[in-house]
Amino acid sequence: MRKMLEEKYFAELREAIIAGDVQRARECAEKIVKEGLDPLKAIEEAIQPAAKIVGEKFEKLEIFLVDLIMSADAMKAAAEVLTSAIKAKRPLKPVGKVVIATVQGDIHDIGKNIVAALLVANGFEVYDLGVDVPALKIIEKAEEVGADVIALSALMTSTMRGQKDVIDMLKAMSIRDKYIVVVGGGATTAEWAREIGADGWAETAPEGVSLIRRLIEEKRGVKP
Ligand code: B12
Incomplete structure (x- = not known):
């Protein structure tokens, strides 16, 4: 039934x-x-x-x-x-802070919003910067809130470079190691993530949440 x-x-x-x-x-x-x-x-x-x-x-x-x-x-x-x-099913214990955005030039946000909602539902504090967000703005927010993770969405082959821009800028600012950077979105692949030096890639929102959990656990050495 x-x-x-x-x-x-x-x-x-x-x-x-x-x-x-x-x-x-x-x-x-x-x-x-x-x-x-x-x-x-x-x-x-x-x-x-x-x-x-x-x-x-x-x-x-x-x-x-x-x-x-x-x-x-x-x-x-x-x-x-x-x-x-x-x-609405959000647990009480906070597990980590995530800054999430769709990269510059890209206005697709349905998938990114699903990732953000699932993160909230799993107890993460999520700062969603929206769409078409320049790399510097994403990094400034991560610095401001003391984020654990930067999550970047890109749906087009023409905009996925924006994910690399964030990682390159973090390196140029000598703060790459401060953050776990995960990427995703229709145009991206695991190979792309490796190529640009991201910490991880996931195909779907639930996989993205598990990935972020695991990466935080590895970095902190304890379960979040
Ligand atoms: C809806 C849509 C739009 C809407 C967007 C509305 C919105 N508010 O998001 C509108 C109509 C505005 C639009 C515009 C355009 N679009 Co469009 N669009 C789509 C469409 C049909 C669906 C995208 C979507 O929402 N899917 C559903 C969600 C749930 O899936 P998702 O985004 O992939 O997200 C999942 C995973 O990828 C993952 N995920 C997503 N982000 C992240 C981030 C992290 C960190 C992690 C871990 C996981 C993760 O989790 C999600 C849930 O499981 C796709 C086709 C497609 N198959 O993707 C084309 C598509 C992406 N669009 C395309 C194009 C070309 C355009 C336009 C250029 C069209 C035009 N001529 O103007 C413009 C671009 C505007 C711009 N500058 O961004 C192309 C891109 C081609 C390419 N490979 O580069 C596609 C693939 C269509 C096609 N086959 O031609 N589009």
Whole structure:
């Protein structure tokens, strides 16, 4: 029964996103939360596959930019509802501070917001600087709040260089070792992360949270 309900609502959410129907997507996400279904599962099984389909259609010129924008708005509306539900489960004990941003030139933030919400849900203190953020601004915030981790998102091949810029700037300022730097986002790979000297890369938000936990544990020598 529960499985059927899940399949029904997840399919409805995927359809609403592909159709660019913001209201239906939001309402569907609200129903998912109200029914007590897993919001993270909804992100992974409805929002992400729908984003992939929309991205492919855009690439094949089957839809226009205006359609992509409408679908993005629908994704964002649903993601907001689902991430709020995830964040509500936040534990009390703080485990570490993370400064997160989408790098300069890139305005994609749906994935980054999911990573931020999951970090909050797992007890991290998160400073989300938003999108299109210059390297220096990210470093200044990390210095100001005494962050443990800098997490950088990039969705495009043309903007992933922004992740390298942050690491290069940290090195130039002789503070690279102060921070754990993790990177992610559609355009990036584990190989890219190694190439630019990041401490880690993860493909998905939950993997990103586990990675950050493990890296903090290794650095501090104790479980956060
Ligand atoms: C939605 C979307 C948009 C929306 C963004 C809205 C928003 N507020 O974010 C809008 C319509 C604005 C948009 C604009 C553009 N877009 Co766009 N967009 C997409 C689309 C369809 C989905 C992205 C998304 O949100 N996915 C869902 C989320 C949940 O997935 P995600 O971001 O990958 O995040 C997950 C993981 O990667 C990971 N993660 C993400 N960040 C991080 C960070 C860390 C530290 C870690 C550990 C993990 C992690 O966790 C997340 C959850 O598991 C993609 C297609 C695709 N398949 O990615 C194209 C895509 C990214 N866009 C593309 C392009 C070209 C553009 C435009 C240039 C189009 C144009 N001609 O104007 C502009 C760019 C504007 C700019 N300067 O940034 C291309 C990029 C091609 C490339 N490889 O360089 C893509 C791939 C589409 C395509 N196939 O052509 N876009």
